[in-house]
Amino acid sequence: MFEKVLIANRGEVALRIHRACREMGIKTVAVHSVVDANAMHVKLADEAVCIGPANAKESYLNKANIISAALMTGADAIHPGYGFLSENADFAEMVEAHGLVWIGPKPEMIRKMGDKVEARRLAKDAGLPVTPGSDEEVATVLDAIQWGEALGYPVIIKASAGGGGKGMRVVQRADDMEMAFTLAQNEARAAFGNEGVYIEKYFTNPRHIEVQILADNYGHVLHLGERDCSLQRNHQKVLEETPSPALNPEERERLGKMAVDFVQKIGYSNVGTVEFLYENGQFYFMEMNTRLQVEHPITEAVTGLDIVREQIRMAAGQTLDIRQEDLQFHGVAIECRINAEDPNTFTPCPGKIGQWHVPGGLAVRVDSGMYAGCDVPPNYDSLVAKLIVSGRTRNGALMRLKRALGEFVIEGIQTTIPLHQAITESPDFIDGQYDIHWLEEFIKNRKA
Numbered sequence: 136m137f138e139k140v141l142i143a144n145r146g147e148v149a150l151r152i153h154r155a156c157r158e159m160g161i162k163t164v165a166v167h168s169v170v171d172a173n174a175m176h177v178k179l180a181d182e183a184v185c186i187g188p189a190n191a192k193e194s195y196l197n198k199a200n201i202i203s204a205a206l207m208t209g210a211d212a213i214h215p216g217y218g219f220l221s222e223n224a225d226f227a228e229m230v231e232a233h234g235l236v237w238i239g240p241k242p243e244m245i246r247k248m249g250d251k252v253e254a255r256r257l258a259k260d261a262g263l264p265v266t267p268g269s270d271e272e273v274a275t276v277l278d279a280i281q282w283g284e285a286l287g288y289p290v291i292i293k294a295s296a297g298g299g300g301k302g303m304r305v306v307q308r309a310d311d312m313e314m315a316f317t318l319a320q321n322e323a324r325a326a327f328g329n330e331g332v333y334i335e336k337y338f339t340n341p342r343h344i345e346v347q348i349l350a351d352n353y354g355h356v357l358h359l360g361e362r363d364c365s366l367q368r369n370h371q372k373v374l375e376e377t378p379s380p381a382l383n384p385e386e387r388e389r390l391g392k393m394a395v396d397f398v399q400k401i402g403y404s405n406v407g408t409v410e411f412l413y414e415n416g417q418f419y420f421m422e423m424n425t426r427l428q429v430e431h432p433i434t435e436a437v438t439g440l441d442i443v444r445e446q447i448r449m450a451a452g453q454t455l456d457i458r459q460e461d462l463q464f465h466g467v468a469i470e471c472r473i474n475a476e477d478p479n480t481f482t483p484c485p486g487k488i489g490q491w492h493v494p495g496g497l498a499v500r501v502d503s504g505m506y507a508g509c510d511v512p513p514n515y516d517s518l519v520a521k522l523i524v525s526g527r528t529r530n531g532a533l534m535r536l537k538r539a540l541g542e543f544v545i546e547g548i549q550t551t552i553p554l555h556q557a558i559t560e561s562p563d564f565i566d567g568q569y570d571i572h573w574l575e576e577f578i579k580n581r582k583a
């Protein structure tokens with residue numbers, strides 16, 4: 136097992152990895168930018184190295200500085216967390232080239248899945264149903280118009296190298312295609328340095344349902360059930376729950392098998408998430424995320440497994456010692472992503488936190504790197520805390536969620552807690568009746 140792991144991230148995710156390491160007796164090295172010198176992830180780590188200025192490009196995305204920090208401190212391995220360099224195959228290769236272990240899937244697997252067109256091809260070859268769409272990148276407006284005709288409007292243009300909900304454009308009719316196509320290519324070039332785009336049928340009321348998988352280096356693959364991540368704004372997840380209120384046991388079993396089968400066929404290892412759209416009883420493969428996910432704690436809450444611990448063990452070459460048939464799922468878990476944003480306009484609200492009190496009690500978990508008096512810098516993602524609650528029943532989890540949301544005291548910055556409170560009061564959410572478009576409608580109606 137590793138003696139020392141460098142955590143190439145910040146905030147709650149860096150803390151999450153640190154906690155797993157500590158419990159495994161592994162020393163941790165934090166990296167930080169100048170503005171994060173007093174951050175909690177820095178305070179709790181065994182060692183910390185400043186890797187650059189506030190701008191993420193020069194610090195948390197600075198590959199050379201991170202590798203230097205690992206070599207300087209004698210770390211054995213690097214955990215990238217999620218975001219930043221977690222799905223960067225070049226960085227993973229660089230880590231390995233310097234004799235360090237990359238805690239994640241093999242770089243070539245990250246590269247394959249990072250090309251969404253290639254990922255769709257692999258899924259299709261493995262016999263998975265994929266969202267109807269172009270099998271290749273679409274190079275010209277004429278081709279795009281032909282795909283629009285073939286698939287039937289609406290369609291969605293997506294960046295092949297896309298991620299984080301960026302570089303997607305919905306096209307309602309043929310007349311809009313030329314403009315949308317050009318804009319999508321430009322956006323893709325600006326965001327990902329690659330203008331490649333492809334086109335999919337745009338689903339009008341699907342759910343986003345994903346499967347967490349664990350796969351060791353010896354071909355043992357497990358799924359840890361599904362997460363329903365349909366509550367989204369701007370294609371970004373806001374609240375997640377497991378199990379999905381929409382699936383029946385037969386569908387759940389079919390979905391888990393599909394994900395495991397895919398991962399086995401492509402020879403994937405470490406943790407990953409296979410994402411599907413679900414509409415009218417059908418699943419459609421959308422993409423695979425080759426990293427730990429923000430919403431992994433809800434899966435931990437219902438399985439009792441520490442996913443980061445398993446991830447580190449697998450990266451160290453250990454075998455999974457859990458079998459699918461031994462896994463048990465208990466109850467329902469829900470996560471709210473709490474952002475430092477105006478809850479009505481969603482404008483980021485960085486600043487200095489005054490009072491800070493987080494909820495506690497049975498089956499309540501708060502993952503956060505914040506504390507009273509700390510700064511929320513304007514330079515990074517606006518997530519300040521994740522609230523994860525579980526209950527024996529969905530109603531029990533909901534009641535607990537409402538109770539816990541009401542206990543937060545966060546002064547000095549605005550947060551999206553009022554939005555989460557409004558969601559938990561909504562009859563549709565209480566009934567589990569929502570799709571990926573529901574939240575945006577809900578927000579619109581709330582303002583009206």
Ligand code: ADP
Pocket residue numbers: 266291297298299300301335336337338339341343367370371410412421422571
């Ligand atoms: P990213 O990697 O940027 O997160 P995804 O491919 O996972 O992109 O898509 C993000 C979200 O966009 C999905 O969760 C879903 O809400 C929406 N979306 C993606 N593809 C489609 C589609 N074909 N039809 C409808 N919504 C879609």
